[in-house]
Amino acid sequence: MREAAMLTPNNLSELREALGQATPPSKILAGGTDLVLAIHQGRCKPDLLIDLSGVEELKIIKLTEGRIHIGAMATFTQLMDNQLIKGSLPCLREAASLIGSNQIRSAGTIGGNIGNASPAGDTIPVLLAFDAVVRVLDSSGQAVEQSIDQVISGAGRTSLRRDQVITEIIIPLLGEHYRSTFVKIGSRTAVTIAKLNMALAVKYDETAKSISDVRVGLGAIGTKAFRERQVEEILNGRRVDQCLADTLAEELSAAVQRAIPGRYSLPYKREAVKGLAQSAFANLFPKLYGGVSFTT
Amino acid sequence: MSKEFRYVGGTFPCDQALRKVTGDLLYGCDMKPAEMLYAKLLLSPIPHGIVKRIDTAGAEKVPGVVKIFSHFNAPHKMFNSCRIIPGQKFCIEDEPLFAARVKFAGERVAAVVADSLAAAREAVSLLDVEYEELPALLTTEEALNNKAVKIQPGGNLADQYEIEVGDSAPAADCLVVESVTQTQRTHHAAIEPHVCLAHYDGSGKLTVWTPTQGVFGVRSVLAEFFNLSYSKIRVIKIPIGGSFGGKQEYLFEPVTSFMAMETRRPVKLMLDREECIIQTRVRPAVRVKIKTAVSRSGELQEFIADTTLDAGAFTGSAVDYSRTLATKAPKLYRIPHYKHTGRAVYTNTVKSGGARGWGAPEIITAVEVHMDQVAKRLQMDPLEFRLHNLVYPYDRDPVLNLSLGDARVRECLEKGAEAFHWKERFHRHAQEGGRYRRGVGLACGAHKNGMYGGFVDCTSMTLRMNEDGSLNLNASLHDVGCGTATAMKIIVAEVLDLEPDLITVTEADTELTGYDPGCYGSRVIYNVGACAKETAEKLKDKIMESAAFILQKPKEYLCMAEGHVFTMEGTDERRVLSYKEIAERAIRENYTDLGVAHTYYSPSNPGSYSVQFAEATVDTMTGLTRVTDFLAVGDVGRALNRGMIEGQFQGAVQMGIGYALCEEVKINDRGKPVNNGFKKYHLVNAPDMPDVKVLLIEHEGDDGPFGAKSVGEISAVPTAGAVINAVNHALGTSLSDMPLTPEKVLAAIKQTEDQG
Ligand SMILES: Cc1cc2nc3c(=O)[nH]c(=O)nc-3n(C[C@H](O)[C@H](O)[C@H](O)COP(=O)(O)OP(=O)(O)OC[C@H]3O[C@@H](n4cnc5c(N)ncnc54)[C@H](O)[C@@H]3O)c2cc1C
Secondary structure, eight states, X not given: OOOOEEEOOSSHHHHHHHHHTOOTTOEEESSOTTHHHHHHTTSOOOSEEEEGGGOGGGGOEEEEXXXXXXXXXXXXXXXXXXXXXXXHOHHHHHHHHTSSOHHHHHHOBHXXXXXXXXXXXXXXXXXXXXXXXXXXXXXXXXEEEEEHHHHEEETTEEOOOTTEEEEEEEEEOOOTTEEEEEEEEOSSSSSOOOSEEXXXXXXXXXXXXXXXXXXXXXXXXXXXOXXXXXXXHHHTTOBOSHHHHHHHHHHHHHHHHHHSTXXXXXXXXXXXXXXXXXXXXXXXXXXXXXXXXXXX | OOSOOSSTTBOOOOTTHHHHHHTOSOOGGGOOOTTOEEEEEEEOSSSSEEEEEEEOHHHHTSTTEEEEEETTTSOOOEEOTTOOSTTOTTOOOOEESSOSEXXXXXXXXXXXXXXXXXXXXXXXXXXXXXXXXXXXXXXHHHHHHOSSOOSBTTBSEEEEEEEEESOOOOOTTOEEEEEEEEOXXXXXXXXXXXXXXXXXXXXXXXXXXXXXXXXXXXXXXXXHHHTOOGGGEEEEEXXXXXXXXXXXXXXXXXXXXXXXXXXXXXXEEEOOHHHHHHHSOBBOOEEEEEEEEEOTTSOXXXXXXXXXXXXXXSOTTHHHHHHHXXXXXXXXXXXXXXXXXXXXXXXXXOOBOOOTTTTHHHHHHHHHHHHHHHHHHHTOOHHHHHHTTBOOTTOEETTTTEEOOSOOHHHHHHHHHHHHTHHHHHHHHHTOOSSEEEEEEEEEEEEOSSSTTTSOOEEEEEEEEOTTSOEEEEEOOOOOSSSHHHHHHHHHHHHHTSOGGGEEEOOOBTTTSOOOOOSOTTOIIIIIHHHHHHHHHXXXXXXXXXXXXXXXXXXXXXXXXXXXXXXXXXXXXXXEEEHHXXXXXXHHHHSOOEEEEEEEEOOOOOOEEEEEEEEEEEETTTOOEEEEEEEEEEEEESOSBHHHHHHHHHHHHHHHHHHHHTOOOOBOTTSOBXXXXXXXXXXXXXXXXXXXXXXXXXXXXXXSGGGOOOOTTXXXXXXHHHHHHHHHHHHTOOXXXXXXXXXXXXXXXXXXXXXX
8 A cells, every 4th residue: 555645844835845746646634534534435545645734824813904814724613712703704603613523623624624625515605605715825836816616616626736725715804784694404413414504694784674785605405505696686685574584495495496406305405495594594583583493 | 129239229330441441441453463464355346246256466466465265265155143053943054254146235255364454455455356247136025026036045035924822803893003114224333343353273273352242152153164173162252342233143253263264373354334334234124014903992902013024135133033023012012812924035235133122123113103103093192092001010921921020011101101291291292383393202112031932041150259258250241331240240249248349250251151142132131140149149158158167157147248257146256257268268277169150041031121201303394303302211120230221221212213213224226335334324423312311110020130130122122112203293293114314204294284
């Protein structure tokens, strides 16, 4: 059996050098919660592993010029504990808290969640809803900003070249009138891969009791997560009431139907997404709902 | 519960608990004798076909490879993986070491033995096998209908039977209810994957280290298979990381021994999770049809069951398992006319095998789901309906013609219903609406205590008091993690009134410990424990005799307490001897050691019972179900180790909820298992577990030690039934196609809505 070589750069310039040595089978190693499994199962046979754990710059979460910068190596636990995220991006915090188990959240990273490009990745719908961009660095030192949609090209596929690495995820802050939530359905409560997940963000007008700038990021349907613009349009400008929740449910159901016609999982997902919609609505507008759930 | 016990009924950690949690205890995967080789198996990717050719050229070139085995260089002789004694009924020998014709996806085709696991793995990936594919029969219906394709030489029907007791005389205005329940294949999910280490030494002796549940069965199968003398085979039970019946059968001992004999070096075979799921054993899928006739006042008149068990590709334990299905309902209910027809059917799927409860969870789930349907039709509270029909203490089991002993299922039901507030909750939840609906369900279950009335059930042990008054109990124990060794210590400690910690007990080793058929069949506490008690009593006698000799007082004037023998009050002068003094002086002055040997035969086989109560909450929009409250009541005779028994119930409930709601080894239409890891094979994990309350009913009416009866299996019998009944109560449905996945729950909700 071939053994992979391992490089652990200590800063961004060493990282650039390391990227220069990458060949097509080389791999970037973040928390390893996807990659190590793939290696053990023989799905991936890297010759070189570029371990990001030594690059401290990649672990920083900060706010500059109205944008939150999240280092690619920020773990889910870090996202859950960070005050900035808690205050400005509660729905990213919710998504992080619903990923895997304590162990996975302590090791797994946001960069890895994008790099893994699973259709069910839980941070992806959130990043889509917030129009996040990804900063990508290459071996020559050049850095570019790309949208999530550009980086993730399909199920398990990214457009990243072998000498490219995601260094940070940049999320423009929405104003204070925005509300957002993340909801997920798996086959159990915790340690479960999403069968459906969704981020919902809206601008809420307290006086008119209406919403605008609606953003719907949907995941675990088809080969990659997407923004459901048609549903967003229908919801924009509408008054918040139970009828709107039902509209969201019906429209999402139609969206699932459009996304995966004929798929084996369609009959279930088309129904269950209505529950997802109601939960999301209840989270955004708790007063509208009695707040009944499993725990009560 | 009038008696005062010193140790019985307390809570003691299971043997080796500290070593387990600190990592100090060595398991099979840690063992590495000098010169050891690693074996890796190649498993069939197709469900049915002939292994025509294996190109080993690439694999042989891998450095470190020692030998490659397949049917081309291995004996074609067959064995049976659950046979305990030679010529055992129903144990057809039809499993090969390596398949010449593979009969399920996952069957052993070849193995590589190498210096390192990495080399063995790589070489296996380079083996190139040519198969001639044959049509695969993946369901029991296909297997029964297709006469052209024969999975086994005799056809696809492994066994069929019919049992009938009582006469059919249902009243004319009887209510007749019919139901069909489909149970699914499940994986045992012991956290330790299967492992086996074997060595054939220069003297021609074969030693096998295995986390088995029965060393003597393993020895017997190996001796007959390899034509070796029983005295030249030593099978040693090593620490086990869970079994639940999955390590009860001798799956890898023959093949590992064969490779060790061929290479003359120690060979270790370790499986990974995928291999455990697709090629060991699964709890069998069973289709159960039940038809009952019930009087309008709720008395069962007639019970007719028909079961079809999916045996998988060969016989193993399937015939016995299938026949056992007919023996559970009559232990639970008084049934004037009982009839059961059943069959076991070969299919080209993963082999079925023993699993916690041996048929009882399968049939009892179907029975209890059915009973709720009957109660609903009678518009009767399911509790009341059961009270009309449950057995009473010392009723006779009409099928096995045995006494049920001090069967306390009615008491379990009544006390449990009170503690769970059944009546209120049953009526309250039925009226609730909304997205999240709650329901409650109950189920009763019956199981047994050993093999008496059907099979060998004897055990032999020796007990010695050492010079310092401590004890060594030599017994063929196979602790599978449920506290067997500790239980034996408690029993002996109670009889001899000394600290359990002063006792060391052995586990099974065919060369050193007495005969015992194995630790399964709910026979351990009831029979092996009873043996420990009698053995300790025998030793007590001997200690008293020694003390009598030393003190020159008749035994009748002596008593025993707290590690000492006293002269009784009222005798002239009061004298005391410690166990240490007695043991020392027995050797020094009496030229005898304080040791006894004892063999015990089980005299009875009463029923063990459990009644369980579940509250389920169903999200009617997503179909996701959670069990939100649970009470398990156990008719345990006597609790020996209370904390351990509670643990057994809590663990059983975790398995039972998974059985009801999510666990299933799924096989696709090309015969391949699709959920071959814990990513897709979901167990119920901690966040989804309710707080499981346990209530124990104790009486001392049977022959177990201090009245104790079996717990480990009966605890897992009624759980799924209670959960399914709770879901049906919440939704007004009659779901019985297991497991109740969100997909099936949503479909059922839609169906009831459509029906108005
Ligand atoms: C038990 C378990 C439960 C899980 N539960 C969930 C869940 O609930 N939700 C969920 O979304 N996921 C879940 N996962 C998957 C996994 O934890 C996540 O996808 C995680 O985000 C991966 O991050 P990582 O740091 O471990 O990535 P790694 O495994 O190190 O890498 C994953 C991939 O991304 C690439 N990569 C990593 N970092 C970068 C980078 N900075 N630039 C470019 N490429 C990069 C790697 O080369 C690799 O291809 C689970 C995994 C396990 C084992």
